[in-house]
Amino acid sequence: GELWSGPAPASFGEARIMGGALGGTGLLLDATISEAIEQGSDPGTLIDAVAALPLGADGVRVEHHGEEVRFSGTRDGHVDAHRVRAVMEYGALAVAALLAPARAAGLPLSEMWLSGPATGATSGLYATQLSVPRGLPQMRADLLGVPVVLPRIPEAAAAGSAALAGLGAGLYASLSEAAELIAVAEERIEPNSGSAAMAASLLEQFRRA
Numbered sequence: 001g002e003l004w005s006g007p008a009p010a011s012f013g014e015a016r017i018m019g020g021a022l023g024g025t026g027l028l029l030d031a032t033i034s035e036a037i038e039q040g041s042d043p044g045t046l047i048d049a050v051a052a053l054p055l056g057a058d059g060v061r062v063e064h065h066g067e068e069v070r071f072s073g074t075r076d077g078h079v080d081a082h083r084v085r086a087v088m089e090y091g092a093l094a095v096a097a098l099l100a101p102a103r104a105a106g107l108p109l110s111e112m113w114l115s116g117p118a119t120g121a122t123s124g125l126y127a128t129q130l131s132v133p134r135g136l137p138q139m140r141a142d143l144l145g146v147p148v149v150l151p152r153i154p155e156a157a158a159a160g161s162a163a164l165a166g167l168g169a170g171l172y173a174s175l176s177e178a179a180e181l182i183a184v185a186e187e188r189i190e191p192n193s194g195s196a197a198m199a200a201s202l203l204e205q206f207r208r209a
Contacts, residue, residue, distance in 0.1 A: 036080035051135030115156035
């Protein structure tokens with residue numbers, strides 16, 4: 001069946017759409033990065049430091065209870081990058097947990113396309129460099145357990161707007177045709193098999209929280 005979070009039936013043919021449940025994780029990431037920069041972290045090196053950390057953020061975790069968000073597992077030696085990494089992993093784990101029932105019910109998931117700064121598809125406003133450290137999309141691949149794809153246009157909203165505009169202008173016969181021409185893969189990153197046990201442990205901790 002089709003996955004659709006909108007108030008009306010999806011009219012996109014064979015497309016499978018799911019969304020609307022993860023906006024809060026992006027806001028939390030924005031707030032955590034802004035706080036880190038306000039406290040003196042260099043925005044030009046912060047994301048590189050985040051990407052270099054191991055899966056699990058050296059034990060730092062996000063705990064979210066209602067409107068209260070706090071970090072657990074912090075100790076001497078942990079820095080702003082650990083908290084930012086924990087929030088990024090929290091967002092990836094939220095996606096994995098959201099997809100788990102659908103995957104258990106038989107929904108095939110062979111890859112995940114990434115979009116925006118929170119996923120590691122683009123640096124956005126989070127860093128001064130134009131390229132994204134490979135460790136960020138690699139973290140997504142490891143936690144999701146499937147390959148992730150970095151698109152040539154890393155902002156899905158912009159690509160989608162272009163596709164719909166072209167469809168409305170009659171440049172494309174269907175949304176599928178527009179997507180094939182606009183949504184072009186730039187790079188595909190495979191999950192690291194050596195991280196599978198840690199990823200499973202983190203997902204189980206997320207579910208119990």
